[in-house]
Amino acid sequence: MSPVSRQIVEQLKRIEEEEDVRILYACESGSRAWGFPSKDSDYDVRFIYIRPVEWYLSIFEKRDVIERPISDKLDINGWDLKKALRLFLKSNPPLLEWLQSPIPYMENGPVAGLIRGIAPRAFSPSSCMHHYLHMAKGNYREYLQGERVKIKKYFYVLRPILACAWIETYGGMPPIEFLTLVDALVPNGSELKGVILDLLARKMAGDELDYEPRIERINEFLEEKLAYYERAVLGIKPGMGGQEHRLDELFREALQVTWGTSRTGG
Template sequence: MQDTLAIAPAVRADIEARLAHVASEDGVRLLMAVESGSRAWGFPSPDSDYDVRFLYIRPRRDYLALKPVRDVVERPIVDEIDLNGWDVRKALGLMLKHNAVLSEWIESSIRYIADDPVVEQLADLANRHFNPRGYALHYASLGKGTVERWLDPGGEIAVKRYFYALRPALSVRALRLDPSRRPPMSMVPLMQAADLDRVLVDQVGELIARKAKTNEAGNTIRLPDIERLVADELSRAGEVPERADNTNFAEEAEALFLELVEKE
């Protein structure tokens, strides 16, 4: 679902212009361009960056060249706009490793260009073949890396630090409860998928409201209920069932990539 209200029209126009410039300057065709970060996750601050992420494909000749072409396109952050994109071959390779990042990009509600039809095919491929255990371990690794920075009890903590651990923890929980579905990207539907009790829902809601009014460095008091939830869920990623890799997964990904390249 497109979200045209979350991004100010002037900012959206700037981002769209920058994306068009990237496509022209780097000689690529954009397949998808979305917001990925606190604005798409549902807990932005007034000064949050615009984390613009995109998929692209190069002309067929680039994939046949003796010298491999770099598989990412990046631009320096200017006016809080951060542009970063992956070659579709890189994206498919990471999907085969059950990296959850592409899954999130596909699910983003904030989109800057119309999706190429291949995006729907990527979503279908991920739905049919993703490994819930692989996703859970991915999220647990993200969350634990953040938790290590705020383990000391007492005092205050940056609100964003809570969210950067809480979102991965809720993703693990959602996968435990329903391993047949990729976890939602945005916080509110993620809380629903994680079946949180009302006390926790209210606490997270208060954190979202606080973050919406303060800068990225804004602090909050420690919240033991949330910290216990985070610690518990990040330790339970191993409980999420494994889905054995299907040989068809790699074959379908390869066929999808070759079909795309043949059209360029």
């Protein structure tokens, strides 16, 4: 385990003690998990936690997230399991990405594995494509118009556009790693792939990638695909759904496995 990973696990264990929770799963999200971190990138740590049984037996709505201020490049926050499962029913892409992160920090108990097992049946191509298209449109509009653009933001439009292409082509949740998407969906030997890989190599080498003249070949590709997926998303199927009962069972099982009987009830 690297020194940073050890520090992250220590912080997660501290959160467990301070908040009286158990962390079921924790991972890296963001640019490090996607495969294009900068040398100064934060560690975007996301986790799913569960509280004791009695916390859920209340007539009051309670805060269902835990957040910590960014410190020493550590950006750590998490969702209560009930919140995570509700979002899972909506095929929430950030949560689905967490579950397949290539950089896990903690996985305690069977919950994360059980959710992964249900994911293909609960996946909504329509919901996820809408999410990625919205992300791509927003980042393109904000960062990549004009003669000079913020070069590193190309990755934050390319990745969601390629995610749309994956959903259209394969009908499932896109892989989290950017290079996997590029290899699968951008033709080998094409000018576009060469330009993307050159840009990725620069970013991985630690180049600043600040404002530079826009890259016409990538802009042409993005404008074409943004227009295409605006139309295509209307014909994408919503998915099967219908996993509510199984998720209720999973939540109760997680409570039992983690805490046993309620501590107030003996």
